[in-house]
Amino acid sequence: MTQYTDISGWSREQMAQRLAQDIPDGAYVNLGIGIPELVTRFVPEGREFIYHTENGLLGMGPSPAEGDGDPELINAGKRHVTANDGAAFFHHADSFAMIRGGHLDLSVLGAMQVAQDGDLANWSTGKPNAIPAVGGAMDLVAGVKQVFVITQHCTKSGEPKLVESCTFPLTGQNVVDRIYSDLAVIDVTPEGFRVVELCPGVDFKTVQELTGAPLLPANQ
Amino acid sequence: MTQYTDISGWSREQMAQRLAQDIPDGAYVNLGIGIPELVTRFVPEGREFIYHTENGLLGMGPSPAEGDGDPELINAGKRHVTANDGAAFFHHADSFAMIRGGHLDLSVLGAMQVAQDGDLANWSTGKPNAIPAVGGAMDLVAGVKQVFVITQHCTKSGEPKLVESCTFPLTGQNVVDRIYSDLAVIDVTPEGFRVVELCPGVDFKTVQELTGAPLLPANQ
Amino acid sequence: MNDKRVLNAARAVADITDGSSIMVGGFGEAGSPIELIHALIDQGATDLTVISNNAGSGEVGLAALLKARRVSKVICSFPKSINSTVFPELYEEGFTELELVPQGTLAERIRAGGAGVPAFYTPTAVGTLLAEGKEIREFNGRRYLLEMGLTADFSLIKGHEADSHGNVIYNKTARNFAPIMAMAANTTIVQARKVVEPGVIDPEVVITPGIFVDRVVEVSDPAHESQLIAAGVTYQ
Amino acid sequence: MNDKRVLNAARAVADITDGSSIMVGGFGEAGSPIELIHALIDQGATDLTVISNNAGSGEVGLAALLKARRVSKVICSFPKSINSTVFPELYEEGFTELELVPQGTLAERIRAGGAGVPAFYTPTAVGTLLAEGKEIREFNGRRYLLEMGLTADFSLIKGHEADSHGNVIYNKTARNFAPIMAMAANTTIVQARKVVEPGVIDPEVVITPGIFVDRVVEVSDPAHESQLIAAGVTYQ
Numbered sequence: 070m071t072q073y074t075d076i077s078g079w080s081r082e083q084m085a086q087r088l089a090q091d092i093p094d095g096a097y098v099n100l101g102i103g104i105p106e107l108v109t110r111f112v113p114e115g116r117e118f119i120y121h122t123e124n125g126l127l128g129m130g131p132s133p134a135e136g137d138g139d140p141e142l143i144n145a146g147k148r149h150v151t152a153n154d155g156a157a158f159f160h161h162a163d164s165f166a167m168i169r170g171g172h173l174d175l176s177v178l179g180a181m182q183v184a185q186d187g188d189l190a191n192w193s194t195g196k197p198n199a200i201p202a203v204g205g206a207m208d209l210v211a212g213v214k215q216v217f218v219i220t221q222h223c224t225k226s227g228e229p230k231l232v233e234s235c236t237f238p239l240t241g242q243n244v245v246d247r248i249y250s251d252l253a254v255i256d257v258t259p260e261g262f263r264v265v266e267l268c269p270g271v272d273f274k275t276v277q278e279l280t281g282a283p284l285l286p287a288n289q
Numbered sequence: 290m291t292q293y294t295d296i297s298g299w300s301r302e303q304m305a306q307r308l309a310q311d312i313p314d315g316a317y318v319n320l321g322i323g324i325p326e327l328v329t330r331f332v333p334e335g336r337e338f339i340y341h342t343e344n345g346l347l348g349m350g351p352s353p354a355e356g357d358g359d360p361e362l363i364n365a366g367k368r369h370v371t372a373n374d375g376a377a378f379f380h381h382a383d384s385f386a387m388i389r390g391g392h393l394d395l396s397v398l399g400a401m402q403v404a405q406d407g408d409l410a411n412w413s414t415g416k417p418n419a420i421p422a423v424g425g426a427m428d429l430v431a432g433v434k435q436v437f438v439i440t441q442h443c444t445k446s447g448e449p450k451l452v453e454s455c456t457f458p459l460t461g462q463n464v465v466d467r468i469y470s471d472l473a474v475i476d477v478t479p480e481g482f483r484v485v486e487l488c489p490g491v492d493f494k495t496v497q498e499l500t501g502a503p504l505l506p507a508n509q
Numbered sequence: 510m511n512d513k514r515v516l517n518a519a520r521a522v523a524d525i526t527d528g529s530s531i532m533v534g535g536f537g538e539a540g541s542p543i544e545l546i547h548a549l550i551d552q553g554a555t556d557l558t559v560i561s562n563n564a565g566s567g568e569v570g571l572a573a574l575l576k577a578r579r580v581s582k583v584i585c586s587f588p589k590s591i592n593s594t595v596f597p598e599l600y601e602e603g604f605t606e607l608e609l610v611p612q613g614t615l616a617e618r619i620r621a622g623g624a625g626v627p628a629f630y631t632p633t634a635v636g637t638l639l640a641e642g643k644e645i646r647e648f649n650g651r652r653y654l655l656e657m658g659l660t661a662d663f664s665l666i667k668g669h670e671a672d673s674h675g676n677v678i679y680n681k682t683a684r685n686f687a688p689i690m691a692m693a694a695n696t697t698i699v700q701a702r703k704v705v706e707p708g709v710i711d712p713e714v715v716i717t718p719g720i721f722v723d724r725v726v727e728v729s730d731p732a733h734e735s736q737l738i739a740a741g742v743t744y745q
Numbered sequence: 746m747n748d749k750r751v752l753n754a755a756r757a758v759a760d761i762t763d764g765s766s767i768m769v770g771g772f773g774e775a776g777s778p779i780e781l782i783h784a785l786i787d788q789g790a791t792d793l794t795v796i797s798n799n800a801g802s803g804e805v806g807l808a809a810l811l812k813a814r815r816v817s818k819v820i821c822s823f824p825k826s827i828n829s830t831v832f833p834e835l836y837e838e839g840f841t842e843l844e845l846v847p848q849g850t851l852a853e854r855i856r857a858g859g860a861g862v863p864a865f866y867t868p869t870a871v872g873t874l875l876a877e878g879k880e881i882r883e884f885n886g887r888r889y890l891l892e893m894g895l896t897a898d899f900s901l902i903k904g905h906e907a908d909s910h911g912n913v914i915y916n917k918t919a920r921n922f923a924p925i926m927a928m929a930a931n932t933t934i935v936q937a938r939k940v941v942e943p944g945v946i947d948p949e950v951v952i953t954p955g956i957f958v959d960r961v962v963e964v965s966d967p968a969h970e971s972q973l974i975a976a977g978v979t980y981q
Contacts, residue, residue, distance in 0.1 A: 125772075126712075139917065161772075170624045202845070242871065348943075360733040377955065428633045
């Protein structure tokens with residue numbers, strides 16, 4: 070059986086670039102912490118995405134130059150950011166009204182596990198001694214129109230992250246629409262996982278072997 | 290029996306003036322349309338009341354000079370007003386958050402009927418052909434810390450407005466704290482109506498005759 | 510690009526279909542988007558449900574839309590006004606249905622609709638006629654009514670200044686229902702005295718963030734109901 | 746007269762008693778009212794319930810209050826941060842209890858508490874561990890959780906500028922939870938860089954109207970957690 074570590078799939082940047090292709094012009098987007106943040110580097114020409122950060126800013130701009138940061142202008146990951154022309158500040162209840170009320174077009178999140186019915190686990194290992202922390206993830210998956218997951222296809226130890234059903238505590242049920250991994254782009258459909266696109270040089274059989282649930286091919 | 294029309298009680302201005310004595314300095318006050326609006330003329334020296342109008346202004350000031358009105362700066366009665374220094378504009382959900390959330394100290398309202406248990410009727414005659422209109426009255430009586438009613442003691446035809454139980458549709462149950470009529474100041478207590486003060490020249494017996502429920506004397 | 514500007518009021522309301530639910534900003538004349546309403550009259554959509562605090566005055570703006578027999582239902586808190594004869598006639602005739610909602614409950618239902626809250630409890634109207642048929646529930650010894658979030662197909666609102674991203678600021682008490690209606694509609698259409706480039710409005714003072722707005726149209730010198738009525742105007 | 750100015754942070758927090766519930770503004774360090782928290786540490790109140798999005802960093806501000814063993818319960822969405830060791834230790838020890846609430850639910854519960862809404866339904870957390878023990882109800886074919894409004898005895902918040910009537914404006918993303926916490930507490934205490942006379946702040950740009958604020962104290966050069974931590978400060 071193929072070892073995950075032997076495969077040369079998309080880089081994190083390539084995954085983010087591939088995902089960015091699927092975001093329409095003018096979309097209101099919330100990006101989770103980590104790989105999702107890379108999306109801002111790959112906005113296709115002629116398009117403009119408006120970034121929402123749940124701590125109260127719409128129209129978030131890039132990081133400021135080193136040393137220019139304002140500790141009162143940060144994103145949800147608590148990093149210094151800037152505000153673009155046309156930005157707006159608002160309080161937390163208004164910010165989550167945008168999320169819960171279905172006003173955001175897209176939430177891009179990392180994952181620990183995604184199940185074939187779209188269940189997502191990305192907030193807790195469920196270990197008894199872990200200090201639980203959930204932030205806004207449950208609100209995002211419950212409220213935003215589309216949820217894209219961007220993640221390595223397997224864990225560092227080679228365990229599939231795409232599974233029949235999640236063993237970690239859920240962030241939300243039936244919430245993921247599409248997964249961008251280093252090996253493939255995969256839709257969550259009523260029939261289960263369906264491959265949309267394979268990373269060049271990676272074949273369907275390999276991806277299936279590294280996935281914990283049945284995959285449907287793209288052209289079926 | 291005493292005829293209501295024969296009695297010379299407090300004028301509307303005197304009723305408003307008497308009521309104003311009972312409002313503490315710094316109180317946040319919402320004044321209903323009509324007699325309640327007269328309260329602004331009688332703020333006792335050394336006190337400042339902050340007026341809330343439910344259409345989105347805290348710190349409402351007096352009417353502008355004739356011809357200086359701004360059609361976009363009005364009160365709940367849709368009359369031109371001004372904004373004092375220290376005022377704030379806000380939207381309707383925030384305005385009623387102030388009301389429902391118990392942030393206002395006092396609501397002063399007119400009445401069609403007040404029952405001895407504090408039920409208030411002031412929005413509808415209940416006649417089948419009447420076009421119902423409620424505005425913010427039900428929110429005010431449900432949310433504001435204290436509700437004062439200012440009203441003529443009887444209707445124009447001499448019917449008592451203070452009654453055992455209301456026959457008109459209710460605005461709220463057990464909501465009125467105190468009544469300022471042209472004849473007396475009357476508290477709504479767990480034991481029923483209790484006279485706090487009589488208009489000079491008006492005796493208890495007369496007020497009792499013109500009231501549709503038992504009155505308790507002040508010093509009992 | 511994120512440019513929500515529309516050429517004129519007619520284009521802004523062109524896709525409103527028969528049977529639509531429409532939130533209309535304003536408290537009395539303050540904040541009433543008269544030019545958008547008149548464009549809607551010209552456009553012809555009918556069998557509308559209108560959600561608005563009042564039901565219009567004279568025969569301009571909202572009252573003119575009613576007078577044109579385009580509104581089958583009104584959801585509002587106060588359908589009576591000085592100079593309001595149109596709604597009473599249609600109501601008595603049985604043409605236009607009325608759902609009367611206390612003003613604060615109306616505001617909170619709209620805000621809830623916009624915030625993805627399907628229902629909430631409120632102390633307002635407990636024990637009154639307006640509680641009939643509604644669930645009552647006790648929390649901490651007090652009784653509350655269950656009220657439902659309210660959304661609409663369209664919102665028509667009047668801003669003071671807007672930018673092309675849809676950020677809006679308002680003028681004084683003309684703000685009233687507009688910010689929450691902007692949140693609660695599938696398509697929110699704003700008329701503003703001035704439409705500016707992004708960056709002109711300070712992000713600290715934006716009242717309605719652009720995410721809640723779909724179309725912005727400049728109406729540089731908007732009419733006021735009272736002035737039209739005083740001038741004897743009727744719109745038809 | 747309506748003057749809410751207080752001389753200093755110590756006087757502003759003087760009447761906070763043991764066992765109080767306290768909402769503390771801020772998202773990470775942005776908006777954290779460090780000087781009010783330090784005054785509360787000096788003041789000595791203990792057995793506190795703290796409602797705040799995070800549980801502090803380093804050993805300053807909120808983390809220092811925890812470190813001083815004054816907090817028996819934290820209600821928050823994200824108690825872990827870089828540089829956060831104090832809360833984890835107290836949690837593992839069993840000294841400080843944690844009620845974990847999704848961030849949007851926390852915000853909406855606080856806003857509901859301030860708006861007189863005792864309970865509301867939300868889609869967030871349905872089907873998760875955080876739904877355990879909560880009522881589930883279906884509206885229009887979707888399942889929602891019943892969540893309760895949240896209020897507190899005190900709110901400590903950081904504004905940018907305030908006037909003596911209690912009107913407050915904020916700085917950028919330091920706004921976060923402050924406006925809703927100001928609504929939800931019995932007594933709201935604001936520290937602001939500048940306290941001005943009524944009329945200086947334009948009524949159109951006020952974010953927190955004075956009715957929600959009880960005390961205002963000027964802290965002209967407030968500290969930031971990250972700067973204190975970088976400087977090796979621990980407050981005790």
